[in-house]
Amino acid sequence: MFEGRVALVTGGTRGIGAAITECLVESGASVAAGYSRGKENAEQFVKRLGTNGSRVTVHQGRVDDVDDCNRVVKEVMDRFGRIDYLVNNAGITVDKTVRKMTVDDWRQVLDVNLSGAFQMTKALLEHMIERGSGRIVNISSVIGETGNVGQANYAASKAGLFGFTKSLALEMAQRGITVNCVAPGFIETEMVAAIPEPVLAKVVEKIPQRRLGRPEEVARVVRFLLEDESSYITGAVYSINGGLDM
Amino acid sequence: MDSLPFAQRVGIVTGGSRGIGGAITTLLAEDGATVAVLGLPEDRERAHRLASLLNGAASRLHFYETDVAVYNRCQEAVAAVLREHGRIDFLVNNAGITRDHTVRKMTVEEWEAVLRVNLSGPFFMIKAVLDTMIQQEYGRIVNISSVVGEAGNFGQANYAAAKAGLIGLTKTVALEVAKRGITVNAVAPGFIDTDMTRAMPLAAIENAIEQTPGQRLGRPEEVAEVVRFLLDERSGYITGAVYNINGGWYM
Numbered sequence: 411m412f413e414g415r416v417a418l419v420t421g422g423t424r425g426i427g428a429a430i431t432e433c434l435v436e437s438g439a440s441v442a443a444g445y446s447r448g449k450e451n452a453e454q455f456v457k458r459l460g461t462n463g464s465r466v467t468v469h470q471g472r473v474d475d476v477d478d479c480n481r482v483v484k485e486v487m488d489r490f491g492r493i494d495y496l497v498n499n500a501g502i503t504v505d506k507t508v509r510k511m512t513v514d515d516w517r518q519v520l521d522v523n524l525s526g527a528f529q530m531t532k533a534l535l536e537h538m539i540e541r542g543s544g545r546i547v548n549i550s551s552v553i554g555e556t557g558n559v560g561q562a563n564y565a566a567s568k569a570g571l572f573g574f575t576k577s578l579a580l581e582m583a584q585r586g587i588t589v590n591c592v593a594p595g596f597i598e599t600e601m602v603a604a605i606p607e608p609v610l611a612k613v614v615e616k617i618p619q620r621r622l623g624r625p626e627e628v629a630r631v632v633r634f635l636l637e638d639e640s641s642y643i644t645g646a647v648y649s650i651n652g653g654l655d656m
Numbered sequence: 657m658d659s660l661p662f663a664q665r666v667g668i669v670t671g672g673s674r675g676i677g678g679a680i681t682t683l684l685a686e687d688g689a690t691v692a693v694l695g696l697p698e699d700r701e702r703a704h705r706l707a708s709l710l711n712g713a714a715s716r717l718h719f720y721e722t723d724v725a726v727y728n729r730c731q732e733a734v735a736a737v738l739r740e741h742g743r744i745d746f747l748v749n750n751a752g753i754t755r756d757h758t759v760r761k762m763t764v765e766e767w768e769a770v771l772r773v774n775l776s777g778p779f780f781m782i783k784a785v786l787d788t789m790i791q792q793e794y795g796r797i798v799n800i801s802s803v804v805g806e807a808g809n810f811g812q813a814n815y816a817a818a819k820a821g822l823i824g825l826t827k828t829v830a831l832e833v834a835k836r837g838i839t840v841n842a843v844a845p846g847f848i849d850t851d852m853t854r855a856m857p858l859a860a861i862e863n864a865i866e867q868t869p870g871q872r873l874g875r876p877e878e879v880a881e882v883v884r885f886l887l888d889e890r891s892g893y894i895t896g897a898v899y900n901i902n903g904g905w906y907m
Binding site for chain 1: 700830874904
């Protein structure tokens, strides 16, 4: 399906990002997976992909660092010569109620989750415009729609992605580039595993389907939006949350 | 044939002989599904023509005459599908009509006709298939809403109300059956190149294209792809969602 196509997935070696990388590679794409920490994990991840791993490269860098963004895009261009898809997936949490949240906690999350998407996009947008085609998918979150106790920074960053997505979608609508959001609910990842057990049990209780989603389920939605046939879908938010927020 | 993604699946597409519904029927039948097309008497001929165009899948399209605005006719059609095909894995509530007038000129009959087909029809169909899906512990329901249900549209108070109502119906049924292996979602298309859109005054069509950031109408096949995605067995964690496809017309 994606033979000859190249995707750049930020945070693409862990959690939902790893599932996206895997899903796209299985569909024939070459994938450049970004990561900020954990060189060993990143290399292990590529090994686990077996023969498919030959179409995957990993790139260390911080999306909240403009120079890193530009360098990674250059690395990918040097290696593959083109970038068809950008998946802004890298994200962090620093959870505290607003009363206890420091300005630094706030800024850190905004810088990675929201400004990171902006900076990565900027680093390769001209390339997509020149080619007259491209697909950008931003991984937001159900929390961006509902808010969540202790996640003012995360919720703000993820809601901000909706506004960013829709504005960029408008700007790119006549240039063959679509820009969409996928908003997952609670997915079985390290990020969710870090939630204390009693809190997580309460979360699952609130999900109408009474289960967490799997990273692969989210990856399918991302892949769908990247397809050539999905060109009329832009500025959309595709939710996948087991009915948590409707 | 078993390798086709919808092999062994049986489903219903209301209004499935033309427009967006026709594209959905085609895509699913070609993917191996047995598709029961529900339509009015005048749709029978269209359905047969559609079947004749299906590459090797003609025998998987079956037409059932019904009127979704009448509950017992929905029940009869569903009973016939079950009798002949044994199960119902998916339901696509696609049948819809327009009776456009500004509210000042809209008659009560025009209001009621659109509500009855576009909103009560899906409720009737869902009611008619739900017990079967619950027994199967599996089902996929997709309601075709519209961008107009979210944004409103001049001269379409009845259509907008019906299509917005469909989103409320979608989310409520999604909650009620969330633990039973059944997902319920809505697809909200923008302006799509169908007979319904072509029936609009030319100036209105040009205006719609002008207002669409992508500067074109969508194709029925593009909407059908979204529907097929949601009907896939692997889309089980997506429920109560509204998937827009509108070229950026409404965000």
